[in-house]
Amino acid sequence: MKKKNGPINWEAFSENVEKVLGEDFWNDMHHVIPKRGPSYDFFETEDQAVLVIELPGLTKSDPVYLTQEGTSMIIRGEITPNYPVAEEDLIHNERMKGSFKRVIPVPFHYTAEDIVTAYKDGLLTVTIFKRQKNRDIPIELEDHQ
Numbered sequence: 001m002k003k004k005n006g007p008i009n010w011e012a013f014s015e016n017v018e019k020v021l022g023e024d025f026w027n028d029m030h031h032v033i034p035k036r037g038p039s040y041d042f043f044e045t046e047d048q049a050v051l052v053i054e055l056p057g058l059t060k061s062d063p064v065y066l067t068q069e070g071t072s073m074i075i076r077g078e079i080t081p082n083y084p085v086a087e088e089d090l091i092h093n094e095r096m097k098g099s100f101k102r103v104i105p106v107p108f109h110y111t112a113e114d115i116v117t118a119y120k121d122g123l124l125t126v127t128i129f130k131r132q133k134n135r136d137i138p139i140e141l142e143d144h145q
Contacts, residue, residue, distance in 0.1 A: 037102030038075065044107075049128045051104060056122035057081055057097070066117065066126065071109055073126065076101040 040053040057079055058064060064077030078099045087093065108130060116127045 037100045038096060040102070040104060042104070047130050049106060049108070049130065051124075051126040051128075053102075053124040053126065054096075054122065055079065055119070055124050056095070058119065058122070058124070064124075066115075068110070068112055068115075069103075071106050073104045073106055073128075074101065075104070075124075 038054045040051055042049065042051050044050075051073065053075060055064065059080075059082075062077060062079050064075070064079075067074040067076070076099075079097050081087070081095070081097050083090070087097070106128060110128050110131070114129045114131065116129070118125045118127075
């Protein structure tokens with residue numbers, strides 16, 4: 001999957017927004033627009049595609065599910081932080097927590113059997129092995145006399 005436009009220089013964009021809207025703009029935005037789902041990176045090689053999805057704080061008791069829908073990968077679930085205070089008592093609150101859903105487009109067909117997952121250091125790695133694109137199907141012809 002190729003990007004349609006050139007890469008966005010987010011650092012320059014952020015600096016320009018700060019110049020116009022002030023230094024505290026990005027901090028204020030975290031409270032206005034909460035994060036809706038986990039961030040992810042995606043890359044492809046010749047024989048596989050890899051999704052690296054940020055899920056810091058995920059524990060075995062947190063319900064997280066991967067679902068295939070057509071060529072999309074859907075990750076949904078809930079992350080419950082283990083703080084000694086209630087969420088409303090947090091002085092600053094911008095980490096992703098609670099329920100989430102993210103739909104990730106995958107640019108080729110695959111099945112659940114093509115997927116391997118691993119979770120380490122707050123990152124869920126989803127490897128999708130590509131199937132051979134062209135599989136020759138032999139045709140048997142009967143001799144007619």
